[in-house]
Amino acid sequence: MRPSVLVLSSLSATAEHVVQTAALLTSPLQPHLRLLHHCATPVLAPELAEVLINHATDQAQAAVALEAMVRHLPYPVETTVVAAVEDLPEAVALAVRYANPVLLAMGLSTERTLLDHLLRNQALPVLRGTLRPLLLVPEQSQPLHTLPRRIAIAVDAESFTPNAATRRAARLIREWHAATTVVHVTHPGERQAFPGQRALAHVHLSELLPDQPLELYEESGVAAAAGILQAITDTQAEVLILIARPRSFWGQLFHRSVTAQVLRQATVPVLLLPAVGPEVPDWMPGLS
Incomplete structure (x- = not known):
């Protein structure tokens, strides 16, 4: 079917x-x-x-x-x-x-x-x-004439597990055969060592993307939304992927959040993928 x-x-x-x-x-x-x-x-x-x-x-x-x-x-x-x-x-x-x-x-x-x-x-x-x-x-996104050749997935340094619907949609992302950049914007409160590498590893472990080399784009000293938007420009990504955690559904996903700020200024299509736990600590904005 x-x-x-x-x-x-x-x-x-x-x-x-x-x-x-x-x-x-x-x-x-x-x-x-x-x-x-x-x-x-x-x-x-x-x-x-x-x-x-x-x-x-x-x-x-x-x-x-x-x-x-x-x-x-x-x-x-x-x-x-x-x-x-x-x-x-x-x-x-x-x-x-x-x-x-x-x-x-x-x-x-x-x-x-x-x-x-x-x-x-x-x-x-x-x-x-x-x-x-x-x-x-x-509205301000440019029309696409071909499948995306470059995409970006913005994540924090915490692990995430795609829910069943996201795993089902992962086939579509793989079918794009697009070069993929993992975007991580370092937050001043992050305590883990090498958070960008942790973010990269969590994307690999999620099995959302095909088994291919992933580029890492790290930014620090800027607000998370600004760093993500800059990454879209610098990597020439044609689609942005954001992870929507469980807490986001009941909280502030589209209100004074990184996601809302990105969506207000994004010039490319944004794919929100629901995930299941664990939750992001209160001190970390993540993408919720």
Whole structure:
């Protein structure tokens, strides 16, 4: 059976960019790409029939727009307009149970307030509720025309274990056959010796990546987010991978965190991979 990829689609001007990026990056899996557009059904009194008719028209227009968006992709795509009272995370949870996707994808706005809303009220609940890898495509990211040739994975010096969904998605990363750089930004409070080498070893032990030489990019004396963003530029990475630890799902993953700071300025797609313990000590910001 073909694996499934679920794209949370909007009807914004940049939505097509998100869909095309997700389609390209997941193409090695030859997935069944599903577009999900959430269109909440208003709870109205029966006499407000005109509003209901307008809502039905909006749904029909959304369906037409989604079909046009995927017309030029090289393989069939299923588009779905979900009309439900449920919030987006609940609608996504239903879609995940139906489609069992290997990963989810959504776009990120460049507008600060809208970005914060997307992260806190959509991306975090979706990640928390599904524990699936989440591909985030910034509006300002450049279109990709080929599979990535260079990627970066930013990690701290603590060990991590990919969860089951991340292990399932690891096949995709291996299929990119991309040169990979492990990025580690030294925190002033780190007490371990050779933290960059520890980070490199933990990536090897995670078995996320193919058995290939990994480059190490170390930075110190700068904030973690700034170091990661600089690493993207210096290594010319076309995709950034971040590890989302369990604590992050219930805490501050998208609020005043390294992840949030990186996402606000990232110019490449970011793949968030859920992991299971151990937890990062309180003095270490890690990526949560």
